[in-house]
Structure formats: C-alpha cells, structure tokens
Amino acid sequence: MLRTATHDTSVVTVAFDTGTQARFHAVWLRDNALDPETRAPGNGQRLITIGDIPADISVSSAEVVAGGLQVTFQPEDKTVTFPAEWLAEHNYDCERDDTLGRTGPGIITWEGGIAAPSGDWNEVHASPAAKRSWLASVASYGFAKLTGGSTEPESLLKVADLFGYVRETNYGPYFEVRTEVNPTNLAYTGLGLQAHTDNPYRDPVPTLQILYCLENSAEGGDSIVVDGFRAAEKLRAQNPEGFALLAGYPARFEYKGSDGVCLRSRRPMIELSPDGELVGIRFNNRSSAPFVDVPFDRMEAYYAAYRQLGEIIDDPAMGVSFKLEPGESFIVDNTRVLHARLGYSGAGSRWLQGCYADKDGLLSTLAAMEMTQPEAAE
Known part of the structure; x- marks a missing residue:
C-alpha cells in the first residue's frame, strides 16, 4: 500500500x-x-x-x-x-545492475556436475504442476530432458505441442539424425560434433531445438550440453577485453548445403541487449564464414578471444552428458545452450528426430500458467 x-x-x-x-x-x-x-x-x-x-x-x-x-x-x-x-x-526509479554481460532475471547458469533437469512424458501431459516445472526448467537452465515417451516416429511434434508450434525450415517440419550416405550436413554422419548452437546462419535463429530418440543401440553417440552463458561469464572474468571484442563485432555465418538454399547472418558470437544484458550465443565452427567486420588492428585479439571461448566450451568440466534412450528427448534454448555429440560406430543403430520451435511460445505458456494456475506450483 x-x-x-x-x-x-x-x-x-x-x-x-x-x-x-x-x-x-x-x-x-x-x-x-x-x-x-x-x-x-x-x-x-x-x-x-x-x-x-x-x-x-x-x-x-x-x-x-x-x-x-x-x-x-x-x-x-x-x-x-x-x-x-x-x-x-513497474517502478523504474531504482538502482540498476549495469554490469556488461550480466544475465537476466530467473536465469541460472551452470556447468558439469548438475543433474539434468527432467520431466516425465505422462506427467507433463497430465499434470499442470509437472508441466509448469518442466517449462520452468527450460526457462531457467536452458535445457531439460523428457523421459518415458513413445518410440513412434514424429513423437517429437507432441513435445512442441506442450507449449507452442514447430518452426519449419528448409529441413522441413522435422529432420532425421542418423547416418546417411553422401549427407548434406555433418549432423547426418557418425562423426562427433563440437558443442554448438544450431542454425547461426539464420536471422532470427530457431530459439528452441528438440531432439527425440527413437533408436539408440550404437556404441557412443552420447549427447552433451554446455551452458553458453556460463562460458561467456568465464570469458568475461578471464579476458574482459576479449569478451568485449566478441560482443562488439559481428561474426558471419553461412550455409549453402542444398539447391536453392543460401543462408547468411551477420551477428556477434556473444549478443548483448542495448543495456548490456547477455541475451544470446552463436557458436558453430562448421557454419562460420570469413570474419570481415573486425578492424585489422583488432583481428588477432579477436581470434585469441574466439579461441579462448572455444577452449572454455570444450572443457569437459563444462558439459553435462547423457545417452538418450528410445522414447527420451531433450530440448535446448538454442540462443544459449550449446549441444554436442560424441562419435558413434556403425554397429547397432542410432535414430533421432529433431525439430525447431520458438521460445516465445514456451515463455508465454509458462507465464500464462503462473498467472492462471498458481496452484500448479504447490
């Protein structure tokens, strides 16, 4: 009052x-x-x-x-x-945190050692409290698993239905992740993949990615997630000048993998809001185009910061790893959390399906539940 x-x-x-x-x-x-x-x-x-x-x-x-x-x-x-x-x-007459690269309210940064937040398929579909908890995990941690689902193809679309809609791209409403002959993308091979964000060559990027396991008897192929915001925090602490370079100059990304598709973007690897809040990470060595927007006298320092960020991301202590079982899936905030994959052998089978969705739908669903269903938190 x-x-x-x-x-x-x-x-x-x-x-x-x-x-x-x-x-x-x-x-x-x-x-x-x-x-x-x-x-x-x-x-x-x-x-x-x-x-x-x-x-x-x-x-x-x-x-x-x-x-x-x-x-x-x-x-x-x-x-x-x-x-x-x-x-x-709505008070705006107050002290503000103006730290460059700070994280927003409700964001929890993390590294290896945390238990992967998870929800049960049947519970999140039946219980508002379980659904709200699962959505809140994605909002706070940037990723969460979902276990106990069906092994029917296209089940991942029902994950997106929990909060929004699939974002269709040139890969279609969803894509297959398994070994192919003459693949159009390295994701379709058995090679290991460095931790990365997906589709950095798009503007805007798909803000959520869902990967759903249908078969996984191959040796290896564990999934790894890395908090890009924590990596950026570490870079800022270790090398504030390098952090400012990666945030202050745009990188370039490009994809020309199939007929009629040529996607390009010009965005910083570390994206800040106008008032300095950390809002996004774009990191994908496979899709990097030549950097031409950094001045000559800063290019070497830029590359040193890029290398340092990559070393932080590649540090095994940064990652949370898990092997998806059939019927399990995970969702990542593609503007923040990088995902990787260990290599896997040709023996057995590994079949995942992936799709993209938009974070505004998830955050809208969560906010509406918080306003209309407070009992779900009990």
Whole structure:
C-alpha cells in the first residue's frame, strides 16, 4: 500500500508502506493509465498512441485513495487510479545492475556436475504442476530432458505441442539424425560434433531445438550440453577485453548445403541487449564464414578471444552428458545452450528426430500458467 503521494506538474512521488519511495513522470503515468479508454479491458492492449497524449501533459492532483494512487491529468482533466502493487512492480526509479554481460532475471547458469533437469512424458501431459516445472526448467537452465515417451516416429511434434508450434525450415517440419550416405550436413554422419548452437546462419535463429530418440543401440553417440552463458561469464572474468571484442563485432555465418538454399547472418558470437544484458550465443565452427567486420588492428585479439571461448566450451568440466534412450528427448534454448555429440560406430543403430520451435511460445505458456494456475506450483 501507499502511505503518501506528492507531486509537481511533471512528477509524482509516492512512498510505499515498505519505506521505499519512487518517482513517476506525468507522461509515463498517462501513457500507462489502466482505464478502459486507454487500455482494452479484455487483453490490456493500449488504445491510444503517443500522439494522443497532449505534449503539455501535467499533473494537477495526486493523492492516496484506498491504498492506491489517484492522479488527475491536465489539460484532459482525466482522473485515473493505479494500484500500489502495480506501481511497485513497474517502478523504474531504482538502482540498476549495469554490469556488461550480466544475465537476466530467473536465469541460472551452470556447468558439469548438475543433474539434468527432467520431466516425465505422462506427467507433463497430465499434470499442470509437472508441466509448469518442466517449462520452468527450460526457462531457467536452458535445457531439460523428457523421459518415458513413445518410440513412434514424429513423437517429437507432441513435445512442441506442450507449449507452442514447430518452426519449419528448409529441413522441413522435422529432420532425421542418423547416418546417411553422401549427407548434406555433418549432423547426418557418425562423426562427433563440437558443442554448438544450431542454425547461426539464420536471422532470427530457431530459439528452441528438440531432439527425440527413437533408436539408440550404437556404441557412443552420447549427447552433451554446455551452458553458453556460463562460458561467456568465464570469458568475461578471464579476458574482459576479449569478451568485449566478441560482443562488439559481428561474426558471419553461412550455409549453402542444398539447391536453392543460401543462408547468411551477420551477428556477434556473444549478443548483448542495448543495456548490456547477455541475451544470446552463436557458436558453430562448421557454419562460420570469413570474419570481415573486425578492424585489422583488432583481428588477432579477436581470434585469441574466439579461441579462448572455444577452449572454455570444450572443457569437459563444462558439459553435462547423457545417452538418450528410445522414447527420451531433450530440448535446448538454442540462443544459449550449446549441444554436442560424441562419435558413434556403425554397429547397432542410432535414430533421432529433431525439430525447431520458438521460445516465445514456451515463455508465454509458462507465464500464462503462473498467472492462471498458481496452484500448479504447490
């Protein structure tokens, strides 16, 4: 609840019962008014444009009413109310962490030694609590397994159905991961693969990848996941100048593996938001194109940082490994978690199917469950 509210024409200052204070600008309060003329009651979407707000907007009164804030704006002579909890949640008059390369709220970075977060196929399909826990693991850790599923082909599509939709690419709605003769992609061989993010040559990249095991009697072929955010944190601690180089200059990625397909992107290996938050990793040696956007006098230092990041990623202590059994799958946040594979022999069989999906669907499903099904957390 609010204790007091004071104002001048352009700023309202409130004191919460927690003892904290916050200031809000008149134009910000007007733009975010919660009345039905400003926001649609059904979906909360804004019904006004910035041009609809008078350029000379001002506050003529501000007072605490029933624990919330009641404000009257001029020259509209419009009065609106803001709940105290809403103001506290949207307070922007506060100290901010401006550390370059920091991770966002709810992100848990990790390295080898953690138990892979996992859900049971039947439970996540039947129980809101189990589904919510599984989705929350993907959001926080960037990956999670799913066990106890069917061995029927295309079962991976039902994994995507838990939260969203398959993102179809030139590989189709899904792709096969098994040894092929004359493969169009190294993923279709028995070779080991360095930890990498998929499809860095796309803009935007597919933000989630699902790999589903149908057969796995071959020797080897264990899956490995590496937290790219933890790797970036280590690079920043060991070599802040190198971290800044990989974040400050775009790398280039390219794929021309089949007729009619030529995909290219120009993005940094370490991607930061405008205010410095770590938001993405693109790392894939197979798809790297020549780097031509780094100045001559910084290219050697750039390559040294690239090598150092690769050494961190390749460190066995960084990876969590597991061998998928038939009916098991795992999902990775492809903007963050790298995945690798040990080589496997021609004896036996190894058949996985993979597909892509979008993280916004998963985060939307999780957020909707948190709002509408709080009992799922119990």
